[in-house]
Amino acid sequence: MSTHTNPPTKRERLVVVGNGMAGIRTLEELLAKAPDRYDITVFGAEPHPNYNRIMLSPVLAGEKTFEQIVLNGRDWYEANGINLLTGDRVEVIDRANRTVTAMSGLTVGYDKLLIATGSTPVIIPVPGSTLPGVVGFRDLADVDTMLEAAAKGGRAVVIGGGLLGLEAANGLTVKGMDVTVLHLMDTLMERQLDRSAGALLRHELERRGITVLTGADTAEIVGIEKVSGVRLKNGQELPADLVVMAVGIRPNMALGKAAGLACGRGIQVDDAMTTSDPAILSVGECVEHRGQTYGLVAPLFEMAKVAAARLAGGTEAAYTGSVTSTKLKVTGVDVFSAGDFTGGKDCEDIVFRDAARGVYKRVVVKENRILGAVLYGDTKDGGWYFQMLKDGTEVAPVRDTLIFGQSFGGEGAANPKAAVAALPDSAEICGCNGVCKGTIVTAITEKGLSNLDEVRAHTKASASCGSCTGQVEQLLALTLGDGYAGEAKAKPMCKCTDRTHDEVRRAITALELKTIPDVMQRLEWRTPDGCHHCRPALNYYLLCEWPGDYKDDSRSRYINERVHANIQKDGTYSVVPRMWGGLTSAKELRAIADVVDKFAIPTVKVTGGQRIDLFGVKKEDLLAVWADLNAAGMVSGHAYAKGLRTVKTCVGSEWCRFGTQDSTGLGVKLERMTWGTWTPHKVKLAVSGCPRNCAEATIKDLGVVCVDSGYELHVGGNGGMHVRACDLLVKVETEAEVLEYTGAYMQLYREEARYLERTAPWVERVGLEYVKRRLVDDAEGRAALNARFLFSQSFSQDDPWAERASGSVDRHEFAPLAQVG
Template sequence: MQHSLQTPRERLVVVGNGMAGIRTLEDLLAKAPGRYDITVFGAEPHPNYNRIMLSPVLAGEKTFDQIVLNGLDWYEANGITLLTGDRVESIDRVQRTVTAMSGRAVAYDKLLIATGSNPFVIPVPGATLPGVVGFRDLADVDAMLEAAARGGRAVVIGGGLLGLEAANGLKVKGMDVTVVHLMDTLMERQLDRSAGTLLQRELERRGIAVLTGADTAEIVGDGRVTGVRLKDGQVLPADLVVMAVGIRPNLALGKAAGLACGRGIQVDDAMVTSDPAILAVGECVEHRGQTYGLVAPLFEMARVAADRLAGGTEAAYTGSVTSTKLKVTGVDVFSAGDFSGGKDCEDITFRDAARGVYKRVVLKGNRILGAVLYGDTRDGGWYFQMLKDGQDVAAIRDTLVFGQGYQGGGAASPGAALAALPDSAEICGCNGVCKGTIVTAITEKGLTSLDEVRAHTKASASCGSCTGQVEQLLALTLGDGYQAQTGPKPMCKCTDRTHDEARRAIAMLELKSIPDVMQALEWTTPDGCASCRPALNYYLMCAWPGEYKDDSRSRFVNERMHANIQKDGTYSVVPRMWGGLTTSAELRAIADVVDKFAIPTVKVTGGQRIDLFGVKKEDLPAVWADLNAAGMVSGHAYAKGLRTVKTCVGSEWCRFGTQDSTALGVKLERLTWGSWTPHKVKLAVSGCPRNCAEATIKDLGVVCVDSGYELHVGGNGGMHVRACDLLVKVDTEEEVLEYTGAFMQLYREEARYLERTAPWLERVGLAYLKQRLVDDPKGRTSLNARFLFSQSFSQDDPWAERASGATDRHEFSLLAEVG
């Protein structure tokens, strides 16, 4: 009998779940899949995300999910053990093990340190006061968003790249913001004085106060920050202070392990430390006396480290020339290289004051030494490539400042300019993707759309500023075979069908299951994905109430568990309070649950309910059982459905109230709750035009007046505030209920999954809603009847009798899966 012995795989441990460490793994898996048994330690409780996109998250332009680079499924698919929220505290180089704060010890054959950097905190009194934050990770963004939600004043210390992005985000979120900068010019490391002045004027035009040449003496506060005192004696009031004065390599782990360290953990050209078994990449390293805080050098280091880990012997990192782009919407700033000028240097400058455009190219020996662009940064990549290549520009010197399109005697098409770039030219700075990588992916993998290029290369998947160039590369590579996408986009990468096409097919072909839809519409994947499955599940449930059985596997985890997952892995539970009303019995039940399950935080929400934070996953079924026993059902705070109906006390108590708004709010909530909708829905009823319940920024709001009720629709009080449009004025509560049911059903039947009522209304138009709901009484009655029919299934459940009130038919069958 013959036996085959399989050689055990080498053990690779990565300390750091950030962009540098995981990019190294991506490159390694492409070069040598299966070579290592890989374990990744991450100090944060998240999968790998794009740290340079935190600014758009702060400004509300991106969600966290949109900046995740590698979801948990990626780690699982590649056999990687991911240990989040567990910081590595020590390295035993003799035994070759690392030990984390949890006490977990993991052995390694090769170790990769990618611990990044720490924000520099200026050593002034008060720097550790509550209310003083850095701007380095998602926890910092969460702290800033929480502060911004309360309003007030923010002081940002530091007028560099991060400081200005933080200032812009906080201003967008409604805070009064002042930037305090020690130097005389903003972003002095990246911009010359002229560009810095233009940038300052633009920020001030946006309402951000800027103080340059200002030195911080003290952060003031008694128990919490209240202001910033400058050395000239001026005190700036502050409810929040953001420290953004720079970063320092996080070398503590390497230093404690006895590795050679200077400003960072020292590495050679192979990214190997003073210990041959340990490599290091990213912001934590020092290479040839230099440290780097921008993404492009990190990815270049990752490429070399991956090659060496894969067994290569020739790849070498020799340093980087860097470029910078400010991520503030509407402000185009780019710089690269050394623009300080000096002996033997010459400047070529272009100014267009009316357009707010400034360009400066610094030459030395007919080669680009540095470039600064403000207001028009389209040629930044071209200048940067020539700078890195050391190209002689003498032949194009006369037209150099006008950009790549003007070379050769006149303006050329953008496509021709892009075609002239070498394959090594970087297209996507956020993810370090060059032209050659994109073109190769298009040709070898048969890619034909922007979404496919994003999925395979990550180009254009972050800030989106390179989207135009990626689309041009598609056109150049495919020629007549490329059709730029117009109109609605496909649901996801699994199909070329749009949301509207899928809904029409479900109705016309009487498709009544997700596999039926995928088969009939020729899905390219067997089981779909996290984008299309929840959408199809909703469309089927809406089309066939009473026939289609909800597929719990196609729901987001928060909907399955009837609880909101929090960043520490616990959950929050929100029982429903009809119209914001509660009783002593309900309050006692909540108090008992809090005590019984040691729930750490209880908060009154903006929707007039009580939120229980910190519930353990294993306790969820028992928590809901106890609340149900007291007659309380799910508040669906997680759901694509009705969240709340906010009310004021109305005519029952308020001397200004014109109608009983509280009672009407309860009726509306009992009418609409439990119904699944394309996105979350919030209602409100204000008892008079003073509008204390904020009815005019809800998906549907009722404002009571002396002569009846005004119905307002399509509002949104979230990231992008939208005031409602007045739909109709009616005389009776019965009419309010009928219009509400008809509006909800029209939204359910015609909006696309994950489309709020505000963008839906803007897409179809108010006139269309009035034609369907106001001008067509029979149609309105029919819509309302269909809504009530659907609700008869959504709220029909044997738990209803035991809970003294209706409940979602899926509530406890889904919760059973949790336990």
């Protein structure tokens, strides 16, 4: 056993048990107040650095990667001199000797101990609950188990229709599983929603293909070696390959209890977040405070603030309990609730419904103050109601228009600067990081901050979703007066907005914007419906962010992508059928020849991408031309698309005496995998069968050069106006690896390049090292990117020609309205 020895500085020793959100938030607050007071050791049972547990749902749904939800990477611990021990669970606290001992046998002494062990999922004690295939929804390991199960498809049963259960159900549905939710009560999320909102939510989930059974009481989980189903008390049996238990959480107080600390439903703490042992503090979901336990993030942060102040030596800070609000993190379902909305005697209900928009709002008022609020479908005023609820604001002056929200008649709406000036210091500006106005103003004056980036660095305000950026800028202007020079703006997207491509994209993700009008509304576009620069970009960003969910807006597409052919200088079109990997056949060539004769197509040309291009097709002939090509088995070649154009190949080992691998076959596989995708700009691929490189693979967006021992992958090349040879990304051994790298590379480009930015300038902008870090060094990240690519492809591989030739899509595009005169 090794024992921790004090360093010569004789600083106090602080040990934190639990590397989750509450414990680490406490450290962040502490380091801000007293950076040098302690030598800090953190134990984490999970093998990861500190991550944002509330974002596990988007990870499950494939909307975020693990890297995107990491709050503090290992470099943060290093930079702050914190000794981080992950994957090592603390098992014993020896209060007499002030030491803790972990699973590995390591013993560390403390002067102050902070217990932040969080909570564990409640597993209902029915037969079968320990079978393999039964998981909770609590940590990354659970998410990995679910993703693994979902990859095989099949059926999932989620027990519990509360916040966590529904987020799990949605994620698993998105991942392709057939999901049933079992809920004991009549109303989903009955602790957060009233019946009306619960019914709307149920309807929306059912529309997404989730089966919801309410009043469903689980009797048994069935299975022999692993889960095969769930049996209900009414005898009904549901087949299942995966069972997710999401009936609730329980404070994880075992460690404290074993150490003899006073425990009730959790580890009991006073208003100073101190346990029955004055050397031991506790924060987060493991504590019981004034008889309450909490399972949401906001109270944890409030506790962390107090614990940090106390650890820093303060004697004033006190936690007095939290009023909480809830938001469901299911993309496209906006649900918010706060306070007490059961209503009743002396309470007044103000209700607003808009069936067409699927909006339901209910605000409960008692004695002129807001007691609770439930919002469904339109939650943008949730923060406003919640602030008034917490502050006990008199609502009489705005009573008549209260339900319509802040922007309707609320004070100061017309002048944002005055509105920010009027806020009290305690008003929360940044909801993501819980930063209030006073903190920001103090940081600006005391630390001499002069711009947004500095405010972000010092306070974290506006550092997450960015939706409070405007308010933070107002605060800079208010605090510094003429001393505020404003922000050096990067080039905005277009004249309709001041925001850059990257800012708009971040906002689409963070604010879950789902339509072009939503983006323009929320980001305050200056034009009614944008312009020819921003609309196609927004359409692409939304399509990329919300695969399967976003409905493509044809009116925001350039004509070529709208009619799936290339407009020529005389207003006719050119048509290029797909030839997989450049392969064709007598049947295809005969069909092409017949089409050329039948429609008197004037020019036929072989393209640089190994396809045949038919020039001079009249617009009104397009549907008939496509129908004939479709009949011979050909589909659109997407020669018009900001998407995958072609995979060019040489013949490779099948025929060539120099060929090392089956380059043609691999090209066909790559094209089958990637066709139909939409990308920021066009994408061309190639596969050469040997280093002689006859397919010119090293000036492509992605080129594969086969060698005896495998495949070299080259990226970021371009043979256009500015010729750029590819950079070598990596060498791999199998075709499967080539496919995975290709999917991951395509997705990274799709998610991070700006609209109309080819891979060549993109790779130069972000640097090859960055691309390598994401794709080569990070196998997990690569697999996740590839999975997101394939998921998005599941919605994009319908032949647009067949859809239109059959007359079911965009008929009006191809015929004149009338003939007169």
